Amino acid sequence: MITGLLFILFAGMAIGCAISVVVQRNPLYGAISLIGVFIALAALYLTLAAPFIAAVQVIVYAGAIMVLVVFVIMLLNVEEEVNRPLRLRALVPIGIVLAALLAGEAAFILYFVGASVSETINAAASNVGSTSSIGTGLFTEYLLPFEVTSALILMAIVGAMSLARRDRMATPTAAITGGDSTPGALAAPINLRIAGEGANAEFSTEAVGRAMAQEAIRKLDAKKQRVEEE
Amino acid sequence: MDWTNPYVNAGLKLIGINVAFVVVLMIVAYTVLAERRILAFIQGRLGPNRVGPGGVLQPFADLLKFILKEEIVPDKATKLVYFLAPIIAITAALMTIIVYPFGPVVTIPFTDISFPLVIARFDIALLYVLGITSIGVYGIALAGWSSNSKYSLMGALRAAAQMISYELSLGLSLVGVVLMSGTLDLYGIVEQQSGWFGLNWNIIYQPLGFIIYLISAIAETNRVPFDLPEAETELVAGFHTEYSALKFALFFMAEYVNMFTVSVLATTLFLGGFNGPGVAQFPWLGVVYFLGKIVFFLFLYIWLRGTLPRFRFDQLMNFGWRFLLPVAILNVVLTATVMFFFS
Numbered sequence: 001m002i003t004g005l006l007f008i009l010f011a012g013m014a015i016g017c018a019i020s021v022v023v024q025r026n027p028l029y030g031a032i033s034l035i036g037v038f039i040a041l042a043a044l045y046l047t048l049a050a051p052f053i054a055a056v057q058v059i060v061y062a063g064a065i066m067v068l069v070v071f072v073i074m075l076l077n078v079e080e081e082v083n084r085p086l087r088l089r090a091l092v093p094i095g096i097v098l099a100a101l102l103a104g105e106a107a108f109i110l111y112f113v114g115a116s117v118s119e120t121i122n123a124a125a126s127n128v129g130s131t132s133s134i135g136t137g138l139f140t141e142y143l144l145p146f147e148v149t150s151a152l153i154l155m156a157i158v159g160a161m162s163l164a165r166r167d168r169m170a171t172p173t174a175a176i177t178g179g180d181s182t183p184g185a186l187a188a189p190i191n192l193r194i195a196g197e198g199a200n201a202e203f204s205t206e207a208v209g210r211a212m213a214q215e216a217i218r219k220l221d222a223k224k225q226r227v228e229e230e
Numbered sequence: 231m232d233w234t235n236p237y238v239n240a241g242l243k244l245i246g247i248n249v250a251f252v253v254v255l256m257i258v259a260y261t262v263l264a265e266r267r268i269l270a271f272i273q274g275r276l277g278p279n280r281v282g283p284g285g286v287l288q289p290f291a292d293l294l295k296f297i298l299k300e301e302i303v304p305d306k307a308t309k310l311v312y313f314l315a316p317i318i319a320i321t322a323a324l325m326t327i328i329v330y331p332f333g334p335v336v337t338i339p340f341t342d343i344s345f346p347l348v349i350a351r352f353d354i355a356l357l358y359v360l361g362i363t364s365i366g367v368y369g370i371a372l373a374g375w376s377s378n379s380k381y382s383l384m385g386a387l388r389a390a391a392q393m394i395s396y397e398l399s400l401g402l403s404l405v406g407v408v409l410m411s412g413t414l415d416l417y418g419i420v421e422q423q424s425g426w427f428g429l430n431w432n433i434i435y436q437p438l439g440f441i442i443y444l445i446s447a448i449a450e451t452n453r454v455p456f457d458l459p460e461a462e463t464e465l466v467a468g469f470h471t472e473y474s475a476l477k478f479a480l481f482f483m484a485e486y487v488n489m490f491t492v493s494v495l496a497t498t499l500f501l502g503g504f505n506g507p508g509v510a511q512f513p514w515l516g517v518v519y520f521l522g523k524i525v526f527f528l529f530l531y532i533w534l535r536g537t538l539p540r541f542r543f544d545q546l547m548n549f550g551w552r553f554l555l556p557v558a559i560l561n562v563v564l565t566a567t568v569m570f571f572f573s
Contacts, residue, residue, distance in 0.1 A: 052357070
């Protein structure tokens with residue numbers, strides 16, 4: 001009885017927050033609602049006897065990824081987003097159709113598959129969600145998928161880094177500043193704002209200042225040259 | 231009375247939560263007073279000593295003052311988030327209380343009722359603490375954003391960046407202990423350290439992990455020398471610049487409860503928790519050891535604040551990512567290798 005009440009409470013919270021994510025015009029409210037969804041999902045995992053998954057859900061999604069999302073939104077001009085008219089109105093009917101499909105699938109599973117699954121869950125409920133069983137499973141039976149996923153994530157990280165750094169590689173900063181400054185020097189002020197992510201950018205204040213000054217001089221010279229040419 | 235009845239059990243847990251709540255908040259209140267008196271001593275001043283003998287009633291005077299002060303809300307603040315932020319901060323800080331192992335199995339004097347001094351024991355207690363404290367970042371980040379003030383925003387950005395960066399080293403420094411104990415249950419980890427007359431502490435096997443944990447923990451709680459999010463000389467008061475009266479008090483309390491939490495983790499994971507000589511004979515002694523070790527860490531915090539200058543932000547990030555994180559990873563690898571070959 002209590003489990004049922006908890007399910008209704010947290011499932012309701014998850015659905016309410018999820019609707020709020022879609023409806024909110026203010027991106028920060030959307031992000032906060034998404035955090036609510038993740039926390040409600042974690043609570044549902046707990047009622048399903050999967051405490052480890054619940055804890056990881058909170059630590060990774062609510063505690064790390066969403067912090068970064070909130071972090072980026074804090075640097076945006078939210079007022080502009082709120083007042084901007086809705087773009088791509090064609091997406092609204094498509095979204096409604098997809099939502100109807102998803103609801104249909106859920107109903108199908110509930111009415112046609114549900115009855116047979118519940119027995120197998122009860123049979124294996126003893127230690128299936130415990131930390132040690134998950135660890136053992138990951139490093140024995142599911143070792144290959146686990147390692148492949150790790151490689152995939154590593155590739156994603158390296159890709160994100162190279163994408164974020166590409167423009168700066170192209171700037172002639174390194175040529176101007178000579179050997180004593182890395183190509184990342186110009187990026188340092190940006191990295192200070194999104195600090196922590198570009199961990200191996202040059203953070204020395206002196207190098208940053210020199211690079212910025214040289215960049216400014218270079219721009220000024222280019223402008224002067226343009227004016228003279230005209 | 232039937233102790234196994236779920237409703238009786240839930241009632242007992244409620245009583246336990248209330249007692250722990252009052253104990254933790256009293257310790258927090260007196261940490262603030264101790265901080266002011268000890269800092270004053272370090273700086274050759276007197277500190278607050280007028281309310282009650284030696285100033286012992288000062289926390290209550292402060293609380294009354296916080297309640298009665300005028301509440302100022304910035305005109306352009308995002309009101310809903312502005313009100314929500316201190317609530318998130320204090321709730322996340324206080325939710326960790328339920329897994330603190332305050333003491334061993336004790337018996338109430340003159341009765342035969344005995345129970346362990348911990349509110350809830352479960353498989354993932356350590357992950358629970360880490361998860362809940364990582365939610366606490368939102369209190370700070372949202373406070374800074376919703377205040378609509380550049381000082382608050384800068385403080386919040388710094389706090390979020392710093393807490394994400396040092397959370398990694400903090401988590402990795404605990405992996406060594408978890409590898410050794412083979413469990414994430416805090417009470418279980420403490421019980422395993424009870425050998426050698428209660429002196430078989432994890433710090434003996436994990437000195438490197440302990441040092442990394444201590445440094446990251448100080449950074450996680452935004453205390454000196456890592457107090458950049460509220461650096462007075464640059465940011466007025468950082469993320470809580472625009473907060474006044476009881477909302478400011480909530481942030482203040484959250485900070486001190488977080489200090490208490492990381493001290494509890496350091497004590498339980500590295501310093502044997504409630505273990506010590508004589509605990510096996512007199513279980514109530516365990517509570518004294520536990521609180522004594524925590525008081526030691528809280529004193530360390532105050533001592534550092536009185537003696538150390540503040541990091542610069544680039545130094546902070548360099549230190550966290552280029553030094554602390556690699557050393558933490560090295561510690562994990564070392565522990566795993568030794569465990570593999572010698573056990």
